[in-house]
Amino acid sequence: MRRRFVPVAAAATLVLAGLTGCAGSAGSAAACVNPLQPGPLSDGVQLGGATGITVTGPTSVLNAQRSVLEKSDTGADRIVPGGIVTANVDIYDAVSGQLLDQRAAAPHLALPESMVGDVTAALEGEQSDSVSIDALIATALMCATPGETLVVASTAAQSMASQLGLNAAVAVIDVLDAAGPRAEGATRGLPGGFPAVATDETGRPGIVLPPQAAPTTMQVAPRIVGTGNKVTAQSSVIGHALTVSWNGEVVANTWDSGMTAFGTEESANPSYTFRAQLTGYPAGSQVVILDPNDGDPVVHVVDILAVG
Numbered sequence: 001m002r003r004r005f006v007p008v009a010a011a012a013t014l015v016l017a018g019l020t021g022c023a024g025s026a027g028s029a030a031a032c033v034n035p036l037q038p039g040p041l042s043d044g045v046q047l048g049g050a051t052g053i054t055v056t057g058p059t060s061v062l063n064a065q066r067s068v069l070e071k072s073d074t075g076a077d078r079i080v081p082g083g084i085v086t087a088n089v090d091i092y093d094a095v096s097g098q099l100l101d102q103r104a105a106a107p108h109l110a111l112p113e114s115m116v117g118d119v120t121a122a123l124e125g126e127q128s129d130s131v132s133i134d135a136l137i138a139t140a141l142m143c144a145t146p147g148e149t150l151v152v153a154s155t156a157a158q159s160m161a162s163q164l165g166l167n168a169a170v171a172v173i174d175v176l177d178a179a180g181p182r183a184e185g186a187t188r189g190l191p192g193g194f195p196a197v198a199t200d201e202t203g204r205p206g207i208v209l210p211p212q213a214a215p216t217t218m219q220v221a222p223r224i225v226g227t228g229n230k231v232t233a234q235s236s237v238i239g240h241a242l243t244v245s246w247n248g249e250v251v252a253n254t255w256d257s258g259m260t261a262f263g264t265e266e267s268a269n270p271s272y273t274f275r276a277q278l279t280g281y282p283a284g285s286q287v288v289i290l291d292p293n294d295g296d297p298v299v300h301v302v303d304i305l306a307v308g
Helices: 113-124 135-141
Strands: 019-021 045-047 053-055 065-070 079-081 086-092 098-105 149-154 169-179 195-197 204-209 221-225 237-245 250-253 260-263 284-289 299-308
Touching: 045 065, 045 169, 053 169, 065 299, 113 135, 135 149, 135 169, 169 299, 195 284, 204 237, 204 260, 204 299
Parallel strands: none
Antiparallel strands: 019 079, 045 053, 065 149, 086 098, 086 169, 149 169, 195 204, 221 284, 237 250, 237 260, 237 299, 284 299
16 A cells, blocks of 8 residues: 655655666666665565555665665666655654654755765775765665665664664655756747847857847747746746856856755745746746846746645
8 A cells, every 4th residue: 555645844854866767878777777776675665554654674784775665667768877856755663663753745856976986886895884864865876767666675774763762764765756967948049139049958058148238128939939837926846047247157057066056936946037938838847037137137048846
């Protein structure tokens, strides 16, 4: 029986990301190998029972384990470092079955690819207890497919349960969705007065400004139209943004610093004043925004990657 999930406070949300599908890349499904392996504890977890899980095997673990509890038949690409993952996560005490933490679905950032390597190295060395449960969950998502249910077993130290006098922990993860690291969809021409925008093979955009006066009103046009969920005023949006001043200077570029959360219209990230202009566009889109910016005009090229 599948579990129900309830919203949780923002402070409890899981940082999951740098993960996306890998179709057509060197990290194909056949070549994708997760660094965490199944073990007696992760293999012995079943859904159901009074607390939500039943553990039928050993309840102790010397290092982290990962098992696939339910496989996916959606045909979706497997997940490798690079994008965004949406998942539900429940974390239980392995012995009592007590629910320790519950994180409801939302798109999340950001274990960088380099940190996945750090986690793998720590697990293979003598510092395995320095790896957190959140890092293990993010690492466990590698090679998963949306629609799968995963089980991650961790030591008490890895889950910080030892601080509460508890035992090894078990995380049950429902993988709901994965978003790529770049806008993908039908490309459209931009209206007159907009800059020319081109992207390289990775999706990184470049801008050629038009030889005309800077904009005095906010203007928005899609360059790529995605097929995902539409952004609403209440949506939490994650993506990439390149901002260039009208004299051609790069003001900000998340393609260098890492994809970011733009927030909702009401709680927009103050660094991204264009959040309201994203409302109405579907995930996967790239929009170009001419922003007067209080007399210091700029152009924003924004990839809308995930909508929660």
